[in-house]
Amino acid sequence: MTEMTDRSASTATSGGPVIDARDLRIWYGTDRGPVKAVDGVSFTLRKGEILGLVGESGCGKSTLGRGLLGLLPEGAKMDGQLRFNGEDLLALPKKQMFAKRGAELGMIFQEPLTRLNPLMRISEHFEETLKAHEKRIGKAEIERRSMEVLRLMGIPPTRFRSYPHEFSGGMRQRLMIALSLVLRPSFVVADEPTTALDVLVEAQIIRILHDLRREFDTSLLLITHNLGIIAEACDRVAVMYAGEVVEIGDARDVFAEPQHPYTRELLRSTISLASTGLNFIPGAPPDLVDPPPGCHFHPRCPDAMNVCATTHPIQREMKNGSRTQCWAADLRNGYAQDLTPEQTTPLSREEISVADEA
Amino acid sequence: MQTKPEPAVVGDDLIEMSELEVHYELRGGTLSRLLGVGAGTVKAVDGVNVTLRRGEVLGVVGESGSGKTTLGRALLGLAKSTRGTITYRKPRAGGEHPEQVVSKMSARELRELRTDLQMVFQDPHAALNPSMSIETAVGHPLKIHGIASGEELRKRVAAALERVGLSPAEQFMRKYPSDLSGGQKQRAVIARAIILDPEVLVADEPVSMLDASVRAKILQLMLDLKADLGLTYVYITHDLATAKFFCDRIAIMYLGRIVEIGPTDEIFADPKHPYTKALLKAIPEPDPHKVVPRDLPRGEIPDAASPPLGCSFHPRCPEAVAECGWESRDLRNLLEEHWTRQDPSVYESEQGLVGDLGVLDKPQKRVTIGKGADSARVRQLLDRARAENPSEPLWRGVDEVRETEDGVEVVFHKGYDPLLRPSGGVEVACVLYPEPVTPEPARPEDDRHGS
Numbered sequence A: 001m002t003e004m005t006d007r008s009a010s011t012a013t014s015g016g017p018v019i020d021a022r023d024l025r026i027w028y029g030t031d032r033g034p035v036k037a038v039d040g041v042s043f044t045l046r047k048g049e050i051l052g053l054v055g056e057s058g059c060g061k062s063t064l065g066r067g068l069l070g071l072l073p074e075g076a077k078m079d080g081q082l083r084f085n086g087e088d089l090l091a092l093p094k095k096q097m098f099a100k101r102g103a104e105l106g107m108i109f110q111e112p113l114t115r116l117n118p119l120m121r122i123s124e125h126f127e128e129t130l131k132a133h134e135k136r137i138g139k140a141e142i143e144r145r146s147m148e149v150l151r152l153m154g155i156p157p158t159r160f161r162s163y164p165h166e167f168s169g170g171m172r173q174r175l176m177i178a179l180s181l182v183l184r185p186s187f188v189v190a191d192e193p194t195t196a197l198d199v200l201v202e203a204q205i206i207r208i209l210h211d212l213r214r215e216f217d218t219s220l221l222l223i224t225h226n227l228g229i230i231a232e233a234c235d236r237v238a239v240m241y242a243g244e245v246v247e248i249g250d251a252r253d254v255f256a257e258p259q260h261p262y263t264r265e266l267l268r269s270t271i272s273l274a275s276t277g278l279n280f281i282p283g284a285p286p287d288l289v290d291p292p293p294g295c296h297f298h299p300r301c302p303d304a305m306n307v308c309a310t311t312h313p314i315q316r317e318m319k320n321g322s323r324t325q326c327w328a329a330d331l332r333n334g335y336a337q338d339l340t341p342e343q344t345t346p347l348s349r350e351e352i353s354v355a356d357e358a
Numbered sequence B: 001m002q003t004k005p006e007p008a009v010v011g012d013d014l015i016e017m018s019e020l021e022v023h024y025e026l027r028g029g030t031l032s033r034l035l036g037v038g039a040g041t042v043k044a045v046d047g048v049n050v051t052l053r054r055g056e057v058l059g060v061v062g063e064s065g066s067g068k069t070t071l072g073r074a075l076l077g078l079a080k081s082t083r084g085t086i087t088y089r090k091p092r093a094g095g096e097h098p099e100q101v102v103s104k105m106s107a108r109e110l111r112e113l114r115t116d117l118q119m120v121f122q123d124p125h126a127a128l129n130p131s132m133s134i135e136t137a138v139g140h141p142l143k144i145h146g147i148a149s150g151e152e153l154r155k156r157v158a159a160a161l162e163r164v165g166l167s168p169a170e171q172f173m174r175k176y177p178s179d180l181s182g183g184q185k186q187r188a189v190i191a192r193a194i195i196l197d198p199e200v201l202v203a204d205e206p207v208s209m210l211d212a213s214v215r216a217k218i219l220q221l222m223l224d225l226k227a228d229l230g231l232t233y234v235y236i237t238h239d240l241a242t243a244k245f246f247c248d249r250i251a252i253m254y255l256g257r258i259v260e261i262g263p264t265d266e267i268f269a270d271p272k273h274p275y276t277k278a279l280l281k282a283i284p285e286p287d288p289h290k291v292v293p294r295d296l297p298r299g300e301i302p303d304a305a306s307p308p309l310g311c312s313f314h315p316r317c318p319e320a321v322a323e324c325g326w327e328s329r330d331l332r333n334l335l336e337e338h339w340t341r342q343d344p345s346v347y348e349s350e351q352g353l354v355g356d357l358g359v360l361d362k363p364q365k366r367v368t369i370g371k372g373a374d375s376a377r378v379r380q381l382l383d384r385a386r387a388e389n390p391s392e393p394l395w396r397g398v399d400e401v402r403e404t405e406d407g408v409e410v411v412f413h414k415g416y417d418p419l420l421r422p423s424g425g426v427e428v429a430c431v432l433y434p435e436p437v438t439p440e441p442a443r444p445e446d447d448r449h450g451s
């Protein structure tokens, strides 16, 4: 399969990771106490790699994505280590932290129309973006570079001087992608970029994102709640639950053989052409001010054992190469052999009401 | 786990839509007059024939802009039909089915109709008034129809909430929409829709705004309600995967028309219309062995105010042939696509050669480009574009490229607007599936566009 060769080529690129996050924590201060939206997340992202980030609403995906770009709202705090091309951003004085933003870091949003100025031509959007980072750039150069990315996004040069409202929904999302790529950033976060689009246009956009590495060296964090999109577009996948990455690994391996019960249940609850039944995970993700003790997933987990309600599992490397934090996965992979029979007894819990849902 | 329900015992015809049209006249149509399109009419629903049978789930599937919501609204008398009829056969005790024509109903009759037909909308956040408690919102239909009040009203609201899983009802009655999650809001909207004990529920994309993990729960609820309350569903969606699971029959809509309709199993086992095939291929599947599909239709659903000539799907159709309705606007798209592959300098010189692309915006079967330019060079440009992508379907529909005194004239093949015709176990509207008996196309495109 050609896709396979694509993948190994991109992951074998030399040099250190573009993003290296260690024990990243992000919280929002509220009246009720801190919302621990990202709670000890570690991962790396290599040059040209696409990492999918998946999980139910409220698990902290957008917070993580924005935190990596320094786009957090007022009142949010970030802690831990975040290396961007080797440099620890969080160790720098606040002012310099994300000074690189824009030129080297990019963001693609779900709703392109709200991000484009209706009174500005497309050409002017590009001019503004390019001039913000390269003050002396000339008109011809602006046009050359803008037209080049537009072309790669399949937008005809005849539309260069059009206004945003003259474009269809899918074209606007292509524009948004073109705008975030014109500075050739090395890291881009796309937060639910296709959620507002129809299935055929969504597929076109996924293909564009998947093919980015052919023309750009950009590493991409693709946030979505659609597992189908991850399977088709991403090299690796990180599954997020209650502020933590509970499983991360090669997308194919994780989809073929999910190690974490949450990953498995998310896959089972996705309605696909192959579905012969309706499955779902009872309950909803927890309140991140006060998540459940032990494994945060234990109140909803079909595999939960006594130990899960008291002791937080540790992230470990599983036989298929993925990293997972789960006691049951540990036992299957030869870890945690010292758990007592009492600790591995199935946990008895109250039933969750059907309407307790996200 | 709930497996796919056995096909329900499908009964008598309940609602019959015949030649149904809902056209919206657009005002201030200077632009449309300039473009020469039929005075700014949006053909949101454009000649739909389909009969809803009691107890079935009929899926209406298509991209946004295909007319699904308008069709659903027309069923309830919320959108006025400009032609055709909707006949409702109200089931009565004793097996009598008096016929009622929705478009001829008085305001009072329409109100009564809505006790039998209810709609669940796509956006649960917009469907609930933020300043109304859940109790007031869900009980609203009982109140406006004067069916219940006071303690009786309260009791029926509580029962409806329990029925949709918002339990304990007492707790949810006091809440406001902002206290509820997306899934819970949609449950409340469904409670409001079933509180009058309707016959038919038109569910307009009831799960598409919800988190993927909540969709199965709401669909499960709808299946349970159908079984408990003997409902008939019209399930509107852009997602063939949920339709496959949920529906007995599926109608695929594109730009106001049904382009394929048949039993769910047949549609999935052997999709016929190129649009159906495309929708199926585009669904992102969580299957580690599937790869990004490469041969998907280009472009997006066109503006319903000026639909393509011939078959509406032809500008995007990977299988299109000469008869599909090729015209001037397709040539514009082709040139623009060609220029996305050229260097800026090539683009500039070629664009200068062709001149104003505006001449292509008015739908025409013969058109002259490159007025005043060297016609040999214009022709060479077209030849280059063709050589670059010889399998481009448009060229199948070009009968002639002629150098004339004032430019290069492109003449397109006569096209047809395919009607829905039986083919195998389904009906499909595509020239690739001609009428088995009468070979002549029943309706030339000119009929439709009245030019």
Ligand SMILES: Nc1ncnc2c1ncn2[C@@H]1O[C@H](COP(=O)(O)OP(=O)(O)O)[C@@H](O)[C@H]1O
Pocket: A028, A029, A030, A035, A037, A055, A056, A057, A058, A059, A060, A061, A062, A063, A064, A073, A288
């Ligand atoms: N600006 C904010 N202030 C307070 N809490 C927030 C803010 N933004 C998000 N949160 C909370 O943080 C958690 C994670 O949210 P988010 O990152 O948006 O998750 P996701 O993108 O996975 O849906 C949620 O509990 C959410 O309510």
Ligand SMILES: Nc1ncnc2c1ncn2[C@@H]1O[C@H](COP(=O)(O)OP(=O)(O)O)[C@@H](O)[C@H]1O
Pocket: B024, B042, B043, B044, B062, B063, B064, B065, B066, B067, B068, B069, B070, B071, B303, B304, B305
């Ligand atoms: N009230 C209206 N006035 C004018 N045009 C409308 C109106 N409602 C819908 N339309 C148009 O009709 C077409 C079909 O819309 P709709 O029924 O909402 O499709 P769908 O539900 O499949 O997205 C679209 O082009 C839409 O813009």
Ligand code: SF4
Pocket: A260, A261, A262, A295, A296, A297, A298, A299, A301, A302, A303, A304, A305, A308, A313, A325, A326, A327, A328, A329
């Ligand atoms: S640690 Fe226990 S509760 Fe958590 S996912 Fe694993 S088995 Fe389930």
Ligand code: SF4
Pocket: B273, B274, B275, B311, B312, B313, B314, B315, B317, B318, B319, B320, B321, B323, B324, B418, B429, B430, B431, B432
């Ligand atoms: S008639 Fe059939 S082949 Fe022709 S464009 Fe339409 S769908 Fe495609």
Ligand SMILES: [Mg+2]
Pocket: A061, A062, A063
């Ligand atoms: Mg989010």
Ligand SMILES: [Mg+2]
Pocket: B064, B065, B068, B069, B070, B204
């Ligand atoms: Mg709609």
